[in-house]
Amino acid sequence: MQDGTPENSTVKDANDLEYVGKAWQVTYKDVKHAEQRASQAISETIALIHADDTREITLVISGEAGQGLQTIAHILARMFMNGGLHVLAVSEFMSRIRGGSNSVTLRAAHRSVRALNEHIDLCVLLDKKALQRLRGRCAADTILIGDPAIFVDEMGMFPLPLKELSANIGGAMYNNSLVCGYITRLIGWELSHLEIALTRIFTDCDLLAKNCAAARVGWEYGVDNSGRCSIPPCEAKPGSILLDGSQAVALGAVAGGCTFISSYPMSPSTEVLTHLAKLAHAHGIIVEQAEDEISAINMGLGSWYAGGRAMVSTSGGGFDLMAEGLSLCGAIESPMVIHLAQRPGPGTGLPTRTEQADLEIARYSGHGEFPRAILAPGSPEEAFTCTAHAFTMADLSQSPVIILTDQYLLDTLYDLDPFELPDTAPGSRIIATTEDYRRYAPGPDGISPRGIPGLGVGRVCVDSDEHDDEGCITEDFDVRISMVDKRLSKLRLLREDLALPPRLYGPAYFKILIVGWGSTAAVVAEALEQLQPVATSFLHCIQIYPVSKAISDHLHRAKQIIVIENNATGQFARLLKAETGCAVSREWHKYNGLAFSVDEVVELLRQEVEL
Amino acid sequence: MSENSYLRTGCDVAWCPGCGNFGILKIVNETLQEMELDPRQTVVVSGIGQAAKTPQYLNLHFFNGLHGRALPAATAIKATNRNLTVIAESGDGDMYGEGGNHFTHCIRRNPDLTNIVHNNMVYGLTKGQASPTSPHGLVTPLQVDGVILEPFNPIAVAIALDASFVARAYVGHADQTRAILKAAIRHRGYALVDILQPCVTFNKLNTYRWFEEHTTPLAADHDHTDKIQAFARACENDPLRLGIFYQNEKPVFEDQLAAYLDDSRPLFERRVDLNKLAETVRVMG
Numbered sequence: 102m103q104d105g106t107p108e109n110s111t112v113k114d115a116n117d118l119e120y121v122g123k124a125w126q127v128t129y130k131d132v133k134h135a136e137q138r139a140s141q142a143i144s145e146t147i148a149l150i151h152a153d154d155t156r157e158i159t160l161v162i163s164g165e166a167g168q169g170l171q172t173i174a175h176i177l178a179r180m181f182m183n184g185g186l187h188v189l190a191v192s193e194f195m196s197r198i199r200g201g202s203n204s205v206t207l208r209a210a211h212r213s214v215r216a217l218n219e220h221i222d223l224c225v226l227l228d229k230k231a232l233q234r235l236r237g238r239c240a241a242d243t244i245l246i247g248d249p250a251i252f253v254d255e256m257g258m259f260p261l262p263l264k265e266l267s268a269n270i271g272g273a274m275y276n277n278s279l280v281c282g283y284i285t286r287l288i289g290w291e292l293s294h295l296e297i298a299l300t301r302i303f304t305d306c307d308l309l310a311k312n313c314a315a316a317r318v319g320w321e322y323g324v325d326n327s328g329r330c331s332i333p334p335c336e337a338k339p340g341s342i343l344l345d346g347s348q349a350v351a352l353g354a355v356a357g358g359c360t361f362i363s364s365y366p367m368s369p370s371t372e373v374l375t376h377l378a379k380l381a382h383a384h385g386i387i388v389e390q391a392e393d394e395i396s397a398i399n400m401g402l403g404s405w406y407a408g409g410r411a412m413v414s415t416s417g418g419g420f421d422l423m424a425e426g427l428s429l430c431g432a433i434e435s436p437m438v439i440h441l442a443q444r445p446g447p448g449t450g451l452p453t454r455t456e457q458a459d460l461e462i463a464r465y466s467g468h469g470e471f472p473r474a475i476l477a478p479g480s481p482e483e484a485f486t487c488t489a490h491a492f493t494m495a496d497l498s499q500s501p502v503i504i505l506t507d508q509y510l511l512d513t514l515y516d517l518d519p520f521e522l523p524d525t526a527p528g529s530r531i532i533a534t535t536e537d538y539r540r541y542a543p544g545p546d547g548i549s550p551r552g553i554p555g556l557g558v559g560r561v562c563v564d565s566d567e568h569d570d571e572g573c574i575t576e577d578f579d580v581r582i583s584m585v586d587k588r589l590s591k592l593r594l595l596r597e598d599l600a601l602p603p604r605l606y607g608p609a610y611f612k613i614l615i616v617g618w619g620s621t622a623a624v625v626a627e628a629l630e631q632l633q634p635v636a637t638s639f640l641h642c643i644q645i646y647p648v649s650k651a652i653s654d655h656l657h658r659a660k661q662i663i664v665i666e667n668n669a670t671g672q673f674a675r676l677l678k679a680e681t682g683c684a685v686s687r688e689w690h691k692y693n694g695l696a697f698s699v700d701e702v703v704e705l706l707r708q709e710v711e712l
Numbered sequence: 713m714s715e716n717s718y719l720r721t722g723c724d725v726a727w728c729p730g731c732g733n734f735g736i737l738k739i740v741n742e743t744l745q746e747m748e749l750d751p752r753q754t755v756v757v758s759g760i761g762q763a764a765k766t767p768q769y770l771n772l773h774f775f776n777g778l779h780g781r782a783l784p785a786a787t788a789i790k791a792t793n794r795n796l797t798v799i800a801e802s803g804d805g806d807m808y809g810e811g812g813n814h815f816t817h818c819i820r821r822n823p824d825l826t827n828i829v830h831n832n833m834v835y836g837l838t839k840g841q842a843s844p845t846s847p848h849g850l851v852t853p854l855q856v857d858g859v860i861l862e863p864f865n866p867i868a869v870a871i872a873l874d875a876s877f878v879a880r881a882y883v884g885h886a887d888q889t890r891a892i893l894k895a896a897i898r899h900r901g902y903a904l905v906d907i908l909q910p911c912v913t914f915n916k917l918n919t920y921r922w923f924e925e926h927t928t929p930l931a932a933d934h935d936h937t938d939k940i941q942a943f944a945r946a947c948e949n950d951p952l953r954l955g956i957f958y959q960n961e962k963p964v965f966e967d968q969l970a971a972y973l974d975d976s977r978p979l980f981e982r983r984v985d986l987n988k989l990a991e992t993v994r995v996m997g
Contacts, residue, residue: 341997342993342994342996342997343997344996344997348996348997352989352992352993352996355984355989355992356984356989358983358984360792360971360979360982361788361791361792361979363784363788376996380992381969381970381971382970382971382973382974383988383992384984384985384988384989384992385971385975385979385982386970386971387791387792387969387971387979388969388970388971389791389969391784391817392813392814392816392817393813395781395784395813395814396781396784396813396814396817397784399777399778399781399784399785399788400784400785400787400788401788402777402785402788403757403775403777403784403785403786403787403788403789403792404788404789404791404792404979406775406785406789407755407788407789407790407792407793407796407978407979407980408792408793408978408979408980409788409792409979409980410979411788425778426778426781429777429778429781433775433777517997519990519993519994519997520993522986522989522990522993523986526983526984526985526986527983527984528983529980531980553793553980554752554753554755554773554789554793554796555752555753555793555795555796555978556980557752558752560771560772560773561773562767562773562774562776563774563775563776563777564768564774564776565760565776565777565778566760566776572774573723573768574726574765574768574776
């Protein structure tokens, strides 16, 4: 809150957004620092991929929905992290609560791993259908593990008679810990590694004791195969944390000063709302499940109007319903943060799968013309910094900022270093209004000082009808032109001053430039690291709209541009062509509902890029 | 106009001569004057339509948003700063048609706001089509053979949802309407005031005279704490009853939010506690 005097509400300089008076001085430089920290965090992520120890293990657990695969993934991921390994846990699941056939893939390694390979070292099959689905990823050296009661005729499978073993320790609900115990033995680790992880997962003493007992049964049963698929533990890196993309977005929102979230549940966006609900009390955040997405975004806009810092979290169909609210946001020049979690469409599509096919609705939805920004994080670190930055960006530009993630990024578990938090707590650039306050008074870059009702003595009037500088309805043609121009002139801030830069992986002098956005980052980076093709680099675009000069410059320097994206029609390629005039020579698409694997990108590079 | 008027001067008012909206605007202004509400702490939220233009003519903060969406915005404004007095004001098409889902769930939420609905039983701004409250048989440019849908009964719906304050008024009875509005604004919780008004241009059936003949006050001994009695009166169509049907004190939405459990400040006065956030990251990770 600021106790602004009348002169505090005026803007001094058109170019630097540094406002006069106590109230405004905190602001702009802090943004720059935040950006530097953001890009530093991103480059550190990449640097980790170069560690030289290449030992790693990929393990898959497959079963029906309701068998607790997520729990197994969490237990094992934590055990690997505590054992000094880097770990990635990717879930693929069907849209159902029980049955079906789902799987989690864990990749653990001594170097940082941020993407998936196809090949499986260890495959635990808890249901019969799984084998058929996973056979393509299994090779002669893959160890298959299954209950002989289910896989009667399967040759060469390591038998793990779960039903029989769990009968004496409380039944099938302890299968998960039993499986974890068996796996722990197969990779040659002591039971204590697993017990520490279980302690973290099960807080109830009785439940913990029973799960530890089950883990021991599994571990002891594996005695004959101890270390068959070994990867040695090492010293744990102190302070490492285990988070998925949804948690990173939620924590980024808190770091960005979010005080209000209203949303309607929809996979895969719901977890962000769920995490913030758990933090509502501790961090003083209003969390409300709206009756629909239309209500959610209108609540968000109401909150910003009254001094809140609001966000909504949604997915494609829900975002469609928000389109009118997004347009209102443009009309009343409200800040707004929208988390748009992509899943394959059209219609209901594949609710639990991944895709990058909502870029164009993020860019074009909402009637009329008004500025917006779209940020597409490619890692949990970027999800954190993008979400935090989105609040600053929205507040300073008085425009909507969309964080475009996808199911793959959100549901994947990663080990990471703790986030670097901002030095100062962010707050809104609001002023105490004076008697003559006009909400839409002209200002540099189209920004009018933003007042809120109840702070100061002026009237704060916003209207979705075309309005004059006081917010009153008008049909004056000259005022119309000046208001359209005012709104559109805010785009410069988003394109330049507040823009998040892209990341270049590979040599600074390149002939071929592979361009991606969002969650493809780690896969492409690892594939390039593996093959080291000649004069080829990868540009990971984090802010995908407005397209910054930095992206445009890189594109203009390339002889050949290849755009990779998780959709069927090349939405980003189209946007780049339109915005930069550069020709895209090839496009790599995937749209079966799964993310690219490293092997797939390696194969594409082999076929289409000179090595 | 008296000295402490809440009316904005010099407006080009967009209503037809004789429109019931003028009467409602006058009554709202007089009510606010009598209550001496602090105009700097009062926000009027509206949607789109002729009634939704009301805030334009008041000297108060306003949020004139989307058609049908006044209640979500109003709910959030009140929740974001509990010191504000919030009035959500729009027409019958806006609140009961386009905003029908928000209407029902806003009642369930029970934020402390006053919901004034200008109910003229027809669409004005889009030129005379049926509204959710149009009577059976009303012939319009679009319902050329007359309305065949059952009219929406906002009073009965609100009571069924256990709204905390439910009233119907008629613009022609200024004294009673002012008294109802005052009680509604004073009431802590969601308060519905459905104000009957004629549309002199498009509704030739429900005229000033029709309302005089087809409305009557609730009986003097009506017990507005008795939900069943209130519902029975709400179901009476002819004459339509006027007055406070139902009042039910219960906890308001914003007071129950975790964000206010140990911090009563409005959201704009808050900053994230970075030490606490560091701890949250550690615990979550």
